[in-house]
Amino acid sequence: MDFIQQDRIIATSAGKEKQQEVSAAVRQNGQTLADFSSIYSKDLLPAAGGEEMTRAFLQELVNILLTYISKSSQRSSKVLDFHHPHQLREGLDGFSLELPDQPDNLEQILVDCRDTLKYGVRTGHPRFLNQLSSGLDVIGVAGEWLTSAANTNMFTYEVSPVFILMEEFLLKKMQSIVGWSEDVGDGIFCPGGTISNLYSILVARYHFYPEVKTRGMGALPRLALFTSEHSHYSVKKSAAVLGMGCENVFVVKCDERGKMIPVDLESSIVAAKEKGLVPFYVNATAGTTVYGAFDPLNAIADICHRHTMWMHVDAAWGGGLLMSDRHKMKLQGIERAWSVTWNPHKMMGVPLQCSAILIKKRGLLQGCNEMGADYLFQTDKPYDVNYDTGDKSIQCGRHQDVFKLWLMWKAKGTEGFGSQVNKCLENAEYLFDQLQRRTDYELVFENKPEHSNVCFWYIPPSLRGLQPGTDRDMRLHQVAPRIKGRMMEKGSLLIGYQPLGTKVNFFRCVFSNPATQQEDIDFLLDEITRLGEDL
Amino acid sequence: MDFIQQDRIIATSAGKEKQQEVSAAVRQNGQTLADFSSIYSKDLLPAAGGEEMTRAFLQELVNILLTYISKSSQRSSKVLDFHHPHQLREGLDGFSLELPDQPDNLEQILVDCRDTLKYGVRTGHPRFLNQLSSGLDVIGVAGEWLTSAANTNMFTYEVSPVFILMEEFLLKKMQSIVGWSEDVGDGIFCPGGTISNLYSILVARYHFYPEVKTRGMGALPRLALFTSEHSHYSVKKSAAVLGMGCENVFVVKCDERGKMIPVDLESSIVAAKEKGLVPFYVNATAGTTVYGAFDPLNAIADICHRHTMWMHVDAAWGGGLLMSDRHKMKLQGIERAWSVTWNPHKMMGVPLQCSAILIKKRGLLQGCNEMGADYLFQTDKPYDVNYDTGDKSIQCGRHQDVFKLWLMWKAKGTEGFGSQVNKCLENAEYLFDQLQRRTDYELVFENKPEHSNVCFWYIPPSLRGLQPGTDRDMRLHQVAPRIKGRMMEKGSLLIGYQPLGTKVNFFRCVFSNPATQQEDIDFLLDEITRLGEDL
Structure with a gap:
């Protein structure tokens, strides 16, 4: 189990001398601590003979991280060691953020890693209650470590065969938990819940007005969106980004408990129509950010049905409750949504980030976003190119956020x-x-x-x-x-x-x-x- | 150095019995391999007494990853072990993608990790030449491992003090390398180059027409964007997302080497004006995707200046050349850009993902995107809230992509x-x-x-x-x-x-x-x- 002592050296003759020199260095202090002060990143893999040093360095880094993870779970540790921005900028006890022209040695790199953790916030600490995402799941961390070693991109099956299929399995599973039948359902993992909510509006707009993709908002009537006063700001932000204008997002009143009031929704829709706007989208929230309230989904679905509007459920925070037999009834009616945002990185404790947008109607995501770049999405590949999901995305390269969830x-x-x-x-x-x-x-x-x-x-x-x-x-x-x-x-x-x-x-x-x-x-x-x- | 043998057990009396049982299990086979078949994720931290098991499990996972990293660098290894989607979906040699109701033991979890790597693509292999992002930088991997252990979010200084400052240092350094003076420059790290390019259009539109945020594209004239026929599809995709319409993206001809032809740009601008459109944005590419061509930036800057248009440089791929004294002159004129996309995850070998959008004019990003959510961006905090950079972003939660670059x-x-x-x-x-x-x-x-x-x-x-x-x-x-x-x-x-x-x-x-x-x-x-x- 001791990588510093073991000798799995694959050295070319060119690298052998340096290798022996460094082997001596990493062994210098016996088993307890290697001396990295004479080793530089250029000595690591892929350098010839860099295997032993790579193992020793990553092992030492893992020691630091294991100590950090253990300490983060101890109540006797502080949650944070606060310093003001100017203190960190100026440098603290030798910890400098400046970027050098010349390389630092690996001893310094390890010190920098320790300092980075020291001055950070322990989000896995039992008393970190600051955010909807907290905790540190060990299996999730393992998933992230593997993800970074695999270092690939979600655009094609060609470069991410296993992860693309894991995404498919996860999306199907989440859709079935939402209550959609097997013959509907599409979706994609996104960089956070705000982007997932943005997708819901983007796809809803394309569903009603596919010409928007080519011609833009100038070719459309003035569209109106509806969301509650307790809902997340991402609906307004997305309307701004998508060129729809925040003023066309109508804010529906909530009861004292933070739930959208359906009659207020309907009267807002009617009022918008009277002003000449075209209501097309309602965002219902399952788990509001501050109160944790659940909007009455069935009543909202009835209204959307009457007015032929897209019903989105932002269950970024509340989606996790679908995993619990005891609590899932709080999301009754979610199966009637046309799209759902669900962030496993919140209530399910998956490391950041992991957010899914689920879309009921197949083909919409692809139709809305595809640009068919020849250099990436060739159609003459030797496998079923339906698995090249990258053209569904508004991104090109897309980080692989699914493995950690799958493993958990x-x-x-x-x-x-x-x-x-x-x-x-x-x-x-x-x-x-x-x-x-x-x-x-x-x-x-x-x-x-x-x-x-x-x-x-x-x-x-x-x-x-x-x-x-x-x-x-x-x-x-x-x-x-x-x-x-x-x-x-x-x-x-x-x-x-x-x-x-x-x-x-x-x-x-x-x-x-x-x-x-x-x-x-x-x-x-x-x-x-x-x-x-x-x- | 051997975590399985060492006894740093912090067990409450409740956890002690289970702890002893599991300690016996992980020691069962002596030093070589622990027996994880009777251990489950619930036995790991934060479970009482879970420290030893956590160390043993993560250590075993690291063994797997170190072997993978070493093998990936060996020419005798295959770059990939191809299987068709249906083969992986159906399960191969016991590797099943199905998601269970009941937990699997940690032995199975480790087997799943090995299989995931086995059926994946070795993007760090010396003969993986498929993508603009390739290689496996060991320091970058270390950075990612720390990032996932720190598991935090980039919205506020409060939860990411060190990383927020690292982002600031990196952006300033990149701006100075681009050639901007110290008193200009803003930016943010984004989930990929396409989103960075989307930001450039979003901010350019807001710069000329700040009312778009509130009123939407319906209140604006028909805007025209210009990009070369060899440029990345993200300009068209972003125009679709932003509600501007792909048909308003005008494609400028390139010479045989793939460089935008400036006279064709200018005549396209004039023609669009004659048709009643308002040209406002030019995307110049520094390093095209297929040919690796550099557009003539100074000639394009002259044209943008004459027509008062926003000049963006998509240096997602070519930006890395700015780090080389030998090659940086290929980007001459980039200092005249109003915004620049630069992906360190491409030519600089940083693990996926790491992409920056640099914006010359300060305040634009904030003005364009801020929604001022009270629950996150309080103004009565005990530190300088200018460091709460999250409201500059189109995201809410934002993955921390800067530490690995800073460490490298x-x-x-x-x-x-x-x-x-x-x-x-x-x-x-x-x-x-x-x-x-x-x-x-x-x-x-x-x-x-x-x-x-x-x-x-x-x-x-x-x-x-x-x-x-x-x-x-x-x-x-x-x-x-x-x-x-x-x-x-x-x-x-x-x-x-x-x-x-x-x-x-x-x-x-x-x-x-x-x-x-x-x-x-x-x-x-x-x-x-x-x-x-x-x-």
Whole structure:
């Protein structure tokens, strides 16, 4: 098992001398640590005789990473070691970001790797609760390590035979879990949920107006899109990118729980029609970013059906619940969607990034995006070129994001993903219960969480007696940012906050990290109290 | 150094029993191979007491990857072991792509990793010459391994402090190499060159017509874009995505060497204006995909200046030459561009993916794309929020693609990248020289290569006496695909082919793989001859 000691050297005569010299160097300090200060990247593979050095170097890097992964899972470690941008820019304890003209030796490279991890944020730490993506899945990491060693591109079967088929299997599986029958369904993995949502609009537009591809928006009527006030900003952003204009995205009201109000959707559609616009697309959200709310999908599907509009479900965050028998009913009606965004890199804990857009109607993605470049998508290849999926994409080269998900699915099974999701939602319920019991906290909404989001204010003693009103709001608005600042300085915990509508800054806790336990939730509340009680 | 033998166990009392059981299992076969058949992913971190098993599992995976990396660099290995899609779908020697309900044990997971690599394509092999991205840089792989262990997202400084600053340093360095002064320049790393090119059009459109963001293309005149007939299809694809319409992309003629003809550009611009269109954007290519041609940037810049048009340079492929003192003059005039696409994952050998869009005018990216989501981009944070670069992006979550490039730059220095580029271009010249000498090959164009692309036909004996004309063309058109098919079956080599304009299928050899030596080039020609001499 010890690569530094073993002698699998494939040295050409040219490389042999250097090889022996370096072998001596890497052995110098016995088994504990190799001396990389006289070795440079040019000595590694593909250099002649570079195999032993390559093994020794990557082994040492893996030692660093294994230590990091272990430490990240320990509660005694800090979540982050905060420094301001100017401190990092100027260099800290010899860690310099400057790019040199001359090469550094591999000892320095390893030091740089250690420093990079040291000054970073431990997103796998049990108390990293800052983002919808958190945790560090070991099988997922293994998948990524293999992905980078395989270093290939998703445009053709020719260069990615196994990964192209894995993508097909994963898409089919996800489509069947969404509830689509076997004879429909297409899709592609994308660089993130915003791009997946962008695809849904792009494809919907092409479905109704295929001439847009050639002639552009100038040839179309003024199209209207609909999404809820709690939905992700990617719908507006995509409308801007696609040349449709943000002002043509109509924002539908939500109830106090953050769910789109169907009657408001329908009256918005009717009003837009009266103004001469053509409503064509509704984005329903399954798991909103802040509240974790699920829009009423069946009611929205009915409205889309009545008005012949494309129904998209942004289940980037909520899609993971489909893996759980206990929670999947929250997405009832998703099978009626024409497209679905689902990010396994969120609730399913797959390393970043891994996001899928599923499209019900086959052929649309290809028709919408194909340009048929001869140099890449030759039709006279010796295999079935339907597997050259690259021309479905708005990208040319496309990173391979599927293997890690495939490997995790093998390692956990559908049931393992389900248990993981259940655990995160149990954490949310536990936090919700604790918050109800405590007098120093207030819930942003009183309902039991449907997803793993829990939103709350910490009320410091100085604010507890105040009457509701502008003065209290202004003071409360400053509490979360100040606690967050102290939290970052201390590095004990990381959780997000934001205002929303008329509600001043509140904390949003989200659970997607399988490392998080009830003891961390107790710590969260105690720590916020400790950091904020003098405010 | 032996993780399986060492005992750094952090077990809670709950995990201890399982821990001891599994420790026995991983030790069962002594030092050589652990027994993972009774271990499951749930036994790994963050499970209590999962540290030893995590180390043992990742160590075994690394063994597999190190063997793969070593083998990929050996000429005696095959480049690929081809199977048809239906063979892989049905399962080969127990390798099944099906996704189970119940978890597989870690022994099976490791077998799956081995099989995935076995049936894949070795893109780091010295004889993989199929793509503009090839080779396997060990430092780059180390960078990717760290990236996946760090598993974070590029939207805010809060969660990616080090990587956000590395991106800033890299962008500034690349801008200075392009030739921009220190007081201009912005940019962002993107998921591939097509998306980088899409950004250039998006930002150019916003620069001239900021109202497009709100109002859409319907509020704008009919805009015209210009790109050469040899340029990448991403300009047309982006025009379709952005709602501008492919028919408004005007294709400018090239000379026999594949360079845009400036007078044809200018007359196209004038003609479009006469038809009532508004020309606003020119894409010049520095390193075309097939020929590797460099458009005359200064002449194009003059035309853009005269017509007040945005000049973009697609240097996705050619940008690497800027690292070489010997070759950078081929991009003279690039400093006059308003935006530049540059993919370090191509000529600089960085693992996929790593692509930058550089924008000369600061503030445009932010203005064009910002949506100011409160939950992510709070303005009341305890640090300089100008470092929260995520709102510049058309993505929300963004994969971290910069660390591997930063680490390679440290390890090679600017000069090391320069030598690597020089070596690839020397290979191209060597191939060009060999082709000139051989009677069984014909060059597609006679000029010495400017980049590392070399385009040629193999002429089998049966075609050598034929007169130029349709009959010969039709037969020659079938030669490259048939040789390619045999090459894939045999697995000895991988090189691309395509037709272009009136030219029938020809081979395009590209060198970006630092593993490739002259002996591989000799092998390439001999092997093509062997595979094709009976055609």
